[in-house]
Amino acid sequence: MKAFKCHFYNLIQFKRRKSIQLCSAFVLLFPLSVLPQESMLGDVSDGSRAVPVHLIKLYDEDGSVIRPNETHLLPFSTRETCGKCHDYQKISAGLHFSAGNPAVPAGRKGEPWVLTDPVTATQIPISQRGWSGTYLPGSLSITPMQFLQKFGAHLPGGGIGEADSLIPAENYLRWQVSGKLEINCLSCHDGEAAHDQSQFAAQMPKQNFRWAAAASSGFAKVSGSAKDMPEQYDIYTAVPASVTDKIPPSVSYERSRFNSKNEVFFDIVRDIPSERCYFCHSTKVSSVERWQQDDDVHVQAGMLCVDCHSNSLDHNMTRGAESEAASTHASSLTCEGCHLGGEDRPMLAGRFGAPKPQHLGIPPVHFDKMSCTACHSGPLPTEQIATVKTSRAHKLGTHGVLKNDEVLPRILSPVFAKLENGKIAPHKLLWPSFWAELHGDSLAPLLPERVQPFLIASYVADSIKAPGNWVDMPDSMIVAVLDTLAKLDSVGTQFGYIAGGNLVKLVSSGTLTSVSHRAANPYMWPVAHDVRPAAQSLGVRGCDDCHSTGSPFYFSEVGIATPLASGHRAVLTMAEFQGSSALYQSAFALSFLFRPWLKILIIASTLIIAAVVLVYAFQGLAGLLKTFAEEN
Template sequence: MRHELKTSPAAFRIEAYRMLTTFLGVFSLSFFATGAEVGKGLGDGNDGNRSGPIHLITLYDDKGMPIKATHQKPRPVSMKKTCGECHNYEKISKGWHFHSGSEQPPSGRVGEPWVLTDSWTRSQIPISNRDWKGAQKPSDLQMSPWQVMSQFGSHMPGGNYGEMEPDEDDLTVDPAEFLRWPISGHFEINCLACHNADRRQDPSGAALQAARQNYRWIATVGAGLAVVKGVSLTLDDFYDPEFEYKIKTQYDKNLFNADNKVFLDIVRKPPDNRCYFCHSVQDMGKSKEEEWTRHEDIHLTAGMTCTDCHRNGVDHMISRGEEHPDPSDHEKVATMSCRGCHLGNGAEGDEEAHRQGGQLGAPHPKHAGIPAVHFEVLSCTACHSGPSPKEIVGGSSPFSVDDIEDLQAFVTELMLRKNAEDPVSMFLYDELSDSTRDQLEGFDDSPSDRVELQGSLIEDFNRISQGPSIYETERFEGVTLRPITKQLLDKSQPGKNHVQFNRLLLEDAYPKALSRYPLGIVRTARVHQLGLHGKHALVRRLPHIMSPVFKPGEDGKIAPHRMFWPAYWGILKNDEVKAISPAYIKEIAADALGVDDQENQEKINDWRPFTTEQIAEVIPLIKEDFEAMDDPRQNEEIVYLSAGKLYRLVDGEVVTEEHEAAEAYAWPIGHDVRPASQSLGVNGDCRECHNPQSNFFVGNVGLDSPFTGEVETKPMVDFQELDPAYTWAFSFSFVFRPIMKIVVSVACILLSMILIWYVLRALGCLSESASKKLKNPGKGESSDV
């Protein structure tokens, strides 16, 4: 079916017609065009003047034609032609943000991947073309650049996949894509997405254009230069952008001066707000109402900007704050890491960064009372960055409106159980505010009632869960507690904040009505597509990214990480698992997976209940389809991965085993750096981490999976490649640490006294000998020393 289009005479004729008209058009216009090739790189240098140049410039479209306010049917701005007029676009396109789609891009330290999620196929697949352990390459999933762009375009800076239009003789590409590329245009590097300091720069608007596959228009809309009407996505495959004008670009004429030049507020160092659109993290542990209490990275609070540390030259190879960067850049970026900035001690330093003496007047940390071995086994971020160690990572968070899965059912259950004198329901009812009780009594399931009651209940639930422990043995006697709740029950102490514990108790008491939402999880801008406003705003919950998980990084030092458990269908070969596209799985196993096309998955992007029986149904379906299609993978073993386990079908039975390919995907947290006073072990308080109850070692990390049933957890120490017995023994030894300090100090004092005593005696003997020599030269004899 797919290949029919590619080879059909109609498609061929259209292609040929397009090529001819395009060639004629470009040829005739090239006389007038002042193309990008002229003056390439002119603006990349520095003439010695440190003031930034004013960008009052002519805008060019993708044909290289200057854009005028008076044009009847103007085309959108082309960054390649406009910025490329003075800047080396080709060189910039090799930069860190723009090269991941290229062949063998540099990997560097493992980072945040793209994540392909699909709640129907119970998939969350880390994707990156870099050699990051655990990430699947787009090519593994047969994802073309077009598909990558379609999936993740909302938070892409352009370039890269956006300009990888397939060769016409590439038979592996879906023929429909050949038709779509000219309609949507290239997603060129959107220079303005970062460098435009204008407050009107609208990344959400740009993302909307990406969602509409209006790639050519992204920069124009994002910068607020024009209003664009029309949606490429809905246009016919045979729409001809050269001769039709269904996507209308209406420039704001007030932006153009008499010379048809436009002022763009371009800055060399992008403002933080530009970085935030793709590099934000939302702590789900804070309700929306509490957002104002969230602290910013201390460096930003102190007035620094992202680009003070994350700098780059024209090649746009942004420094990533690595302590041991590429040796070729070492000297240049040596101070742009935590150690480089803060631990510089001049010429005495044994590292380049130390020799350079830090930068920006960064305070030298005291680290008072923290033995130096910590600096060898822990990264700076372990104590200074991200959230503090949590009791549970991957448990549950404050309630939000979406957490009441079925309001009518909840109201009925609560009222029925209250009337039946169920102690939990009676307690909960009593704890609700008067107005919520009134709303409950008068609830008639009308839309207005629903909104009002949901809001009131969430407010009350959060108030109750943030208070003292609601657990009483008699009250929860009839409730089946999950293992994780029981685990917390053992740790429950009066006076402690019980928000996690209380939420788990309420979830356990009303398992059908309240969703079990993980605690200690975060959402990130790129993965969960945050920051999209209006109609295209999403409420994505997958993947459940847990944070912080303290585990060794690539340099072997323990650092806080963000982490999630990959889940997907794949082919097991040579002990490696290559993912199968979720779209394909959904197509061939819709019934077995319970796919309901009517439901808007974007809005309900969370785990759906899943069973091993479904795995047993789906695997044979995939195998059958492979055989029917004569797919080269038909003889390989098909498996499903989730929460660190591999699910295989052996003799019709689903067998599970732990497998390296199913390991969690984790990347280190660099931010948000806390103030020194909130660092772990501040003032030499060893017991903050070195105690047998420390969350740093024994915090629980959820084994997040779509499987219904009991929530499993793993202690943090399992991720640290440490022996739990060791961590317990070492923590326990701190009970004796004060005694050891006293004993060793006393022994040393005794030793010192003996040494001093004999040194004094020696001096006395020498003095005596000298005196005797003075009296009887040649006969001086000394006594013993």
């Protein structure tokens, strides 16, 4: 109790000091606040293409200089350290940090976070951007701290990691221990070979948010766990650490990296290496070895991801979509803008030495109906669409990750479907699967923890034997869970299970029915990479690449991922995702069998008609000559 009181006394004194400092700063800076603010030192280029040397002091979250010989060291703060020269607030509104900001447009659909639980056969698409088909974390009662623990491994910080308005009152003291997850500038801009983003990821389940950036650097080591500390733990004095067998969070710095002025050299790069992007943006195709999977053709040519996905100080990175190319410069960073150009385009083609394709023999209708990525991006379609694993969904690149291809979530790619602009493009696809409360036409997903106690023991045992994957779920277990949930609910709420593209409900004792529901529709997002060489594009071998009765482009089987034992072989054809049907495309493909004959027939008919015309022309000419001769 004495330590507890001491902690709050220190906390109150610290808050008072901070309040005095803030008030003093306001009084001193108020006259300046009404004047135009000058750009910060590091935010305006003098025109030199050379990267400035970053030999700088480290500052903790209180703005104090870090001296490695002191005790109870705090981790450096990027807000305080990088923010001395760069506009941290402006950067924090960038694409990677603003998902929870309602003032920032959601943009086109992208990859969601996926809440998975193999035991309850759950995979729920989640996004703070409010994309159609996803669920907001708050709607699932997932707090910001829980979200960071679950998904923070592949977040660059910022956003909900440091938004005071999102911290519930009951979690306030817990956040004082864990600290805020500031933007980790080093995640992208650190050129040091010793940078280890997996160490950043390892801090998330430990709630070591304020220590995460330091852990990823090449000159600091982090140990301990904030999660194991009591809420009254004081980071400044490291007391009380009441649980003696637990290690409190701490950081140690490599002293040799500090010069006599307590400055540290950061190997900061402006042109971010693609390897930094790969930690969050890798895709592995199942049953394909790494050496069998080529890099993007642009990377093989020596380009970097940021050559196309570039940004200014605001960090609103261009995504390369046609709909986002409103500015002149951004329009040149789309596929068409870079490779095609044209009189009606504001920028000339050919940036980065991009070749201009001829597309000889391809009817123009293809460019109206299909995106560039339809022919050039992603893995080639096969008879059965493969499952893929992504960094964010499967925690690729982190310690202890399950490496088998059957790990949830089940993501399929490439699925050729229509974009919002009506063009066909390759997508990744996720079939939602979760238990839910039913409220008329709407529903609310249930977190796995609410359902787990009601699962049949034998089913749970089978699930444990298949780590990371779901096992066949018999109808009897669905009946048991739905029946138990209904009996325990005091207000008569109905419950159901979303799986296999349908909503499964209990209509009477022991009887299940499946109905369609929009929440069961697959969530899809466009694929842009890896771009294949032109020699590996669809159509390079002729029309039969797509317009044949066995073409994967239309007739590939897209499996409906489901744990339901009764729905394992359910498939859809690719044509159905394009607003067409396999029957229509089969008939259309058959027409290509007769097209060579039709061409011969057209040529022969043309020759016959030409011959007839020539015969009559000569006869007419002969008649004219005869008439002319008779008159003379």
